[in-house]
Every structure is written in C-alpha cells, then in structure tokens.
Amino acid sequence: MNRFDYVRATTVADALRAKASDSRSRFIAGGTNLLDLMKYDVERPTTVVDITHLPLTDIEDGPDGSLRIGALVSNSRLAYDARVQERFPLLSSAILAGASAQLRNAASTGGNLLQRTRCYYFYDTGTPCNKREPGTGCPAIEGVNRIHAILGTSDKCIATHPSDMCVALAALGATVRVEGPSGERSIAFADFHRLPGDTPQVESTLKPDEIIVSVDLPAADYGPHHTYLKLRDRQSYAFALVSVAAALKMDGGTVAEARIALGGVAHKPWRDESAEALLVGRAAGVDAFAAVADHILAPAVGRSENAFKIGLARKAIIRALSQAAAGTPQSQVDKRVQ
Missing domain, CATH: 3.30.43.10 (Uridine Diphospho-n-acetylenolpyruvylglucosamine Reductase, domain 2)
Structure with a gap:
C-alpha cells in the first residue's frame, strides 16, 4: 500500500x-x-x-411518501429501517442479499453506488486492463470471463457492476443528489452509472469534484408484489451471477405496472423500460414473463465461459416475476429459490 x-x-x-x-x-x-x-x-x-x-447520516421522510437517504447511512441501518421495510421492502431485501453483516455495518449508501467491479483482471496489476490503464486491452474478452457481462458490453470492457442495492434502486427509479463547486444537482439513477463504451475507466456521471449527498426514493406502492432474487455460486457472501429486482402493481390477475432490473449481467444495473411496458395490461403468467425475459435478453452476447448466463437470466426473470405476482418475495434468510 x-x-x-x-x-x-x-x-x-x-x-x-x-x-x-x-x-x-x-x-x-x-x-x-x-x-x-x-x-x-x-x-x-x-x-x-x-x-x-459529514452530516449525511439521516433518513428523511418526504411529504408524499418519498424518502431521502443520506449518503453516509450504513447499509445495515437502511435495510432495517422500519420505513424502508414497510414502503420499500425490495430495497431492504436487496441489501440483505449482499455482502456480510459486518460489511453492511460499515458500508455506506454513497459508497455502495461507487464500488468498482470485481473483475479478476482489474484487481491484478500484473495484467492489462482498460479500466486501470486505458488502451492496454481487456483480457477478459478472450480469457476467464465466467462472471462477466452479457449485456451492454464493448470491445474495451465486459466487467459487471457488483452492487445488489443498486439493482433495487434502479428498479425503484431513485435519484442521486450530488454537490460540487457549481452547486447541487440531481441525477436520475438510470443515468448515474455508465456503460463501458470506449471509456470503461469512467464508471459514472459523477464529476471528479463532486460528492454524493443523498439518494432520493419516490413514493412506491407495490405491497407484497416484489422480490429480489439473487443467483450465485454459494448462498452467502458471493456476488451475483444474475440477480433480478422485480416489483409489480396488480389489478387482480392483471399487471398494472412493472419494474424489472437485473444485476450481474452488465457494467451497470440493467433496466429495460420497453420490456416493462410489455407486461402492462397482460395477465400475470409464465408466457407473459417469458416474453419479457426474451425481450430483455435479445441483445445478450455470451462468451467462452459466461454464455450460460443468458439461459440463467431468462429463468431468473421468469421466477422473479412469478414470485412478485404471487406476492411471495424471495427470503434472504432461507435463500433457497422458492
């Protein structure tokens, strides 16, 4: 060091x-x-x-049921906050699916957004990596890539974003509030993280001279019709091979609104609003869910070791939407897939 x-x-x-x-x-x-x-x-x-x-440790109620989460609120405190568990249980579930209790006690909300990829080559300074040293190459493309991305990749980088919390925030349509020398501004969560393109070393739209001050959640009313499903190599302390955050508003057996975001498959939490629109007005069922999964994964590209993720993601999307529609969210205590 x-x-x-x-x-x-x-x-x-x-x-x-x-x-x-x-x-x-x-x-x-x-x-x-x-x-x-x-x-x-x-x-x-x-x-x-x-x-x-810094005075960024509060969780504040908005007048309309929204919530403002200070950038220094710990992951544990956020997951167990009564307002989060009641109004945004998807977020609580996603946080509890990640890391260990000890890490959640230390990790902050703002830091979670900015954590960097767990790519083997990125962490090994003896190998080339475009994220560490732009222009040196991406050995994962032809190398060990089992954990790498299948969506939104480029010929410069196929790394994935590691956060669980961010997948739920993407589905919930959060906003990131930041402050810098020019004052304060808000960034839609969908625009906060970047795809690799030609500049994989630039991972977010946060400027180098800015700091995250809060994450704002708009009011949500999905009741029990949500789930965070995380598929990984072992049941604890492992990053997602594929994860799905799903939340539905149901009108009887018909989907009135849908939110779906994926983790473990791209350089950022992956949300496809056009796929969500396919569900609106349709009867909840495997056929409808499969059509959504196929739409989301149509542009997916598998490589030598991670092509299995495409089929795994399809099954995960269908299972997650089935759980959400039935109002039987995935337990983060008993991690066996329901």
Missing part, C-alpha cells in the same frame, strides 16, 4: 475543498471497497479524505 496523507472533513464544503486541492485524493467512508483496492495497488491516492463526520 502506498503512502498517503489523511484529512478529516466535517462539512461538505470542507470535503470538496480537500478534494479540489489534490486531483489524486479519494473520499473514504466505510472503506469496504477502497481499502481493498489500495491493498491490491489498484488505487494509489495521495490523499484520503475521511467523510464519516
């Missing part, structure tokens, strides 16, 4: 000033991702700016 300076910020303005004074500085809160990256020599900040003392 390289030597670095340490600065503790107590206000957002302090944090922004510290960041502006050193282009190679990094914010740190829980550190559950940054410290790993520093140990592996992937990140080499010259200054680490501690933001844990």
Whole structure:
C-alpha cells in the first residue's frame, strides 16, 4: 500500500475543498471497497479524505411518501429501517442479499453506488486492463470471463457492476443528489452509472469534484408484489451471477405496472423500460414473463465461459416475476429459490 496523507472533513464544503486541492485524493467512508483496492495497488491516492463526520447520516421522510437517504447511512441501518421495510421492502431485501453483516455495518449508501467491479483482471496489476490503464486491452474478452457481462458490453470492457442495492434502486427509479463547486444537482439513477463504451475507466456521471449527498426514493406502492432474487455460486457472501429486482402493481390477475432490473449481467444495473411496458395490461403468467425475459435478453452476447448466463437470466426473470405476482418475495434468510 502506498503512502498517503489523511484529512478529516466535517462539512461538505470542507470535503470538496480537500478534494479540489489534490486531483489524486479519494473520499473514504466505510472503506469496504477502497481499502481493498489500495491493498491490491489498484488505487494509489495521495490523499484520503475521511467523510464519516459529514452530516449525511439521516433518513428523511418526504411529504408524499418519498424518502431521502443520506449518503453516509450504513447499509445495515437502511435495510432495517422500519420505513424502508414497510414502503420499500425490495430495497431492504436487496441489501440483505449482499455482502456480510459486518460489511453492511460499515458500508455506506454513497459508497455502495461507487464500488468498482470485481473483475479478476482489474484487481491484478500484473495484467492489462482498460479500466486501470486505458488502451492496454481487456483480457477478459478472450480469457476467464465466467462472471462477466452479457449485456451492454464493448470491445474495451465486459466487467459487471457488483452492487445488489443498486439493482433495487434502479428498479425503484431513485435519484442521486450530488454537490460540487457549481452547486447541487440531481441525477436520475438510470443515468448515474455508465456503460463501458470506449471509456470503461469512467464508471459514472459523477464529476471528479463532486460528492454524493443523498439518494432520493419516490413514493412506491407495490405491497407484497416484489422480490429480489439473487443467483450465485454459494448462498452467502458471493456476488451475483444474475440477480433480478422485480416489483409489480396488480389489478387482480392483471399487471398494472412493472419494474424489472437485473444485476450481474452488465457494467451497470440493467433496466429495460420497453420490456416493462410489455407486461402492462397482460395477465400475470409464465408466457407473459417469458416474453419479457426474451425481450430483455435479445441483445445478450455470451462468451467462452459466461454464455450460460443468458439461459440463467431468462429463468431468473421468469421466477422473479412469478414470485412478485404471487406476492411471495424471495427470503434472504432461507435463500433457497422458492
């Protein structure tokens, strides 16, 4: 691990000033991702700016049933907050599907959005990687790619975004509120993370001189008709091969509204609103769900070791929508697929 300076910020303005004074500085809160990256020599900040003392730890109710989540709210606190469990149970379930209890206690809301890929080549500084060093290549394309993306890839990168929480936030239509030298702005969650394109090293639309201050959730009313289904190599402490966040509004046996987002399949949480529209007004059932799955996965591209993800994702989408329609969400305690 390289030597670095340490600065503790107590206000957002302090944090922004510290960041502006050193282009190679990094914010740190829980550190559950940054410290790993520093140990592996992937990140080499010259200054680490501690933001844990910023006043961003509140969960606030909006007048219309919305919720504002401070960037420093821990994953554990968010998952177990009574308002989240009652009004946004999909988010609670997704958080509890991820990491371990110890990591959830440390990890922050803002940090979860910014965690970086778990690609083997990205973490191995002895191999080329366009995300670490643009222009050096993506060895995963022809190499070990079992965990890699099948949607939204480019010839520069096929890495996946690792977050579970972000998949639920994508389905719920969240907004990310950020602050920088030019003031405050809001970014629709769908626009926050980027596909790799020709610049896979640029992972979000957050500017280098900005900081996340909150995540805002619009009011939701899906009741029990939601699920977060995560398929992985082992039942605990493993990243998703494929995950599905699904939420439905039902009118009897007919779908009135649908939200579907996938994790483990792309460089960002994958939501296809045109696929959601296919369900509206249709009777809930395997045929309708299969048509949606086929629509979502039509552009999927499998490679030497990850082509199985296409079939796995199709089955996961159908199963998740079946769970949501029946009002029997996947348990994150008993992880056996229902």
